[in-house]
Amino acid sequence: MNINEVLRISWEAIGKKKVRSLxxxxxxxxxxxxxxxxxxxxxxxxxxxxxQITSLGTNLIFVSTSFTRMGxxxxxxxxLVYDDATAIADSISGVTGVVVEQDASETVKAGDVSLDSISxxxxxxxxxxxxxITVASGRxxxxxxxxxxxxxxxxxxxxxxxxxxxxxxxxxxVLVNNTRLTVIGVLAAKGTVGEVDYDTRAxxxxxxxxxxxxxxxxxxxxxxTIRMVFVQVDPKSNMDNVILQIKILLAKRHNVTLASDSxxxxxxxxxxxxxxxxxxAFRSLxxxxxxxxxxxxxxxxxxxxxxxxxERTREIGLRQSVGATxxxxxxxxxxxxxxxSLVGGLIGAGVGVGGAxxxxxxxxxxxxxxxxxxxxxxxxxxxxxxFFGFYPANQAAQLDPIDALRHE
Amino acid sequence: MDAAHTIIETSDLTKTFGMGDANVxxxxxxxLEVKSGELVAIMGPSGSGKSTLMNILxxxxxxxxxxxxxxxxxxxxxxxxxxxxxxxxxxxxxxxxYNLLARTTALRNxxxxxxxxxxxxxxxxxxEQLARDxxxxxxxxxxxxxxxxxxxxxxxxxxxxxxxxxxDPVMIIADEPTGNLDSRSxxxxxxxxxxxxxxxxxxxxxxxxPIVAQYTERVIHLKDGHIDTVVHNGKNHHxxxxxxxxxxxxxxx
Ligand SMILES: Nc1ncnc2c1ncn2[C@@H]1O[C@H](COP(=O)(O)OP(=O)(O)OP(=O)(O)O)[C@@H](O)[C@H]1O
Ligand SMILES: [Mg+2]
Numbered sequence: 001m002n003i004n005e006v007l008r009i010s011w012e013a014i015g016k017k018k019v020r021s022l023x024x025x026x027x028x029x030x031x032x033x034x035x036x037x038x039x040x041x042x043x044x045x046x047x048x049x050x051x052q053i054t055s056l057g058t059n060l061i062f063v064s065t066s067f068t069r070m071g072x073x074x075x076x077x078x079x080l081v082y083d084d085a086t087a088i089a090d091s092i093s094g095v096t097g098v099v100v101e102q103d104a105s106e107t108v109k110a111g112d113v114s115l116d117s118i119s120x121x122x123x124x125x126x127x128x129x130x131x132x133i134t135v136a137s138g139r140x141x142x143x144x145x146x147x148x149x150x151x152x153x154x155x156x157x158x159x160x161x162x163x164x165x166x167x168x169x170x171x172x173x174v175l176v177n178n179t180r181l182t183v184i185g186v187l188a189a190k191g192t193v194g195e196v197d198y199d200t201r202a203x204x205x206x207x208x209x210x211x212x213x214x215x216x217x218x219x220x221x222x223x224x225t226i227r228m229v230f231v232q233v234d235p236k237s238n239m240d241n242v243i244l245q246i247k248i249l250l251a252k253r254h255n256v257t258l259a260s261d262s263x264x265x266x267x268x269x270x271x272x273x274x275x276x277x278x279x280x281a282f283r284s285l286x287x288x289x290x291x292x293x294x295x296x297x298x299x300x301x302x303x304x305x306x307x308x309x310x311e312r313t314r315e316i317g318l319r320q321s322v323g324a325t326x327x328x329x330x331x332x333x334x335x336x337x338x339x340x341s342l343v344g345g346l347i348g349a350g351v352g353v354g355g356a357x358x359x360x361x362x363x364x365x366x367x368x369x370x371x372x373x374x375x376x377x378x379x380x381x382x383x384x385x386x387f388f389g390f391y392p393a394n395q396a397a398q399l400d401p402i403d404a405l406r407h408e
Numbered sequence: 409m410d411a412a413h414t415i416i417e418t419s420d421l422t423k424t425f426g427m428g429d430a431n432v433x434x435x436x437x438x439x440l441e442v443k444s445g446e447l448v449a450i451m452g453p454s455g456s457g458k459s460t461l462m463n464i465l466x467x468x469x470x471x472x473x474x475x476x477x478x479x480x481x482x483x484x485x486x487x488x489x490x491x492x493x494x495x496x497x498x499x500x501x502x503x504x505x506y507n508l509l510a511r512t513t514a515l516r517n518x519x520x521x522x523x524x525x526x527x528x529x530x531x532x533x534x535x536e537q538l539a540r541d542x543x544x545x546x547x548x549x550x551x552x553x554x555x556x557x558x559x560x561x562x563x564x565x566x567x568x569x570x571x572x573x574x575x576d577p578v579m580i581i582a583d584e585p586t587g588n589l590d591s592r593s594x595x596x597x598x599x600x601x602x603x604x605x606x607x608x609x610x611x612x613x614x615x616x617x618p619i620v621a622q623y624t625e626r627v628i629h630l631k632d633g634h635i636d637t638v639v640h641n642g643k644n645h646h647x648x649x650x651x652x653x654x655x656x657x658x659x660x661x
Contacts, residue, residue: 001526002523318507321466321501322524323521323526323575325493326488326489401468402463402468405503
């Protein structure tokens, strides 16, 4: 029997019962759409997180005091301090930048304008290069400014406009929580990267931040205690070697053994990998959920195909009487089940892609439509159709022609 | 076609249903012969085994014992696939209840057997023309695009006859083809079958209607599964053959 003929017969059979066929496909449609939407959401979340990680800069090493060593009860000797950061920057080759960063939220005033809850970032000067920030006018603060605890401030582009309107801010002074700071520069617009809006905040030397604003339990014990150092490494140099050098340096500076694990050193790659394995686990969970819904859809197809075989018993008998073999009959019903799940898969893919897109528009969550998820969902729909179509098709093929023709 | 050519030859055809003591002997040692070009009627009371015999002659089932030679080929012990092939190429069926595919045009219904033709005697491009020719032949040239629910019983049976003819079978098997029709439509169907017979077709027909039986040359009476009597009507040349043109007119009227 010609394949075109089989397809035509199956297609017509589906078309003759449109509503029923659509209802039968519903399980598959929902299953396939669910896979695509859920994977789009998880891929979107993953992309957002990895954006956040990479927005810190590229080729980074994160150095921090080991979690178990932190806290007021611990002797100050093994806590990361600001001088550790400068030591790393000065003495380790292959390091292109070191960022120490501390955020605070303060009231900022300039003339009559007063703005509440403005994010202030205290940072080391390398912040500019590591985060790839461009200064539009004036300058960014330097190591000198940090060392001398100069009361200077650099404004994000939007913040500058809100505070000073069209007037040139450079040289003016602003009050940050009653501390007077001189504006030395305004950044070019950068927008939001990894959920940090670079344009609406202000930047001050880390030393000023630690002294004036970030009164944490740690900094009270020792004024320049910091939580984390971001070290940017030259891509051409050996990452592992740089890590080792940092370990040796810190051990020496804090008088601890190399094996003491007082400091935690992680690379950006490690974090991305951990993140990826977490989302991979999440995705495989989704795959199972979707798999179950596809099986439910498949059972729906089997159910309707069994009904259809019963209803069309006389038709089967007639086809047998004019020469259809058991294989012809089996092929016809199998094709019908397969076609139904493929069409369901196609509709489901459309609904899924559209749904993921709409979800991305309507919610604050990002969605990324993954091509492989469409193929996966579609492929499983076909497999489900073939698997669950086989039993009814076989029932049809085994009918006796005379019994089938006599069927009422 | 060679007039002496034997189409059906059965000997001691027996069919029993069930097993053990509850056995029903539906056919009991039936031996008969039908020559090419014959129009034979099978009559008998209800339950006498007419349909059972027709099913075996039509290769829809196989005998419990005895042999059946169809067109020179022993078909008593063929498997399902082989029987399907024989049904497709050698036999044209006409059922009491027409058995057309619902919501399918007359043309498509007539083409149905060709789909299952594994010898690929007719290329696919020729199917439609072939089906048109068959519908013309049964006087339905103007109803090709109609679906069964848009046709009268007599017209539906004509479509079924066209379908039976399309594979150019060696014989036509009809189990009470006029059973669902009023006398006028039934008579038209019988005239059509008789016309086919005059053109050389071999036809075996089961009927309850003595008027229908009049059209045939030989009437085999069954009783309790065996052949009771055989009546020879002689060649019924007194019936005028209907021209395809005249048939079309009578249907259109
Ligand atoms: N599948 C079957 N199982 C059991 N018995 C059967 C079966 N088919 C037919 N019979 C029996 O075989 C006998 C002959 O049946 P058959 O259908 O051939 O009769 P018939 O001559 O066609 O009758 P009618 O004129 O009513 O159509 C009947 O007694 C019937 O009950
Ligand atoms: Mg009968």
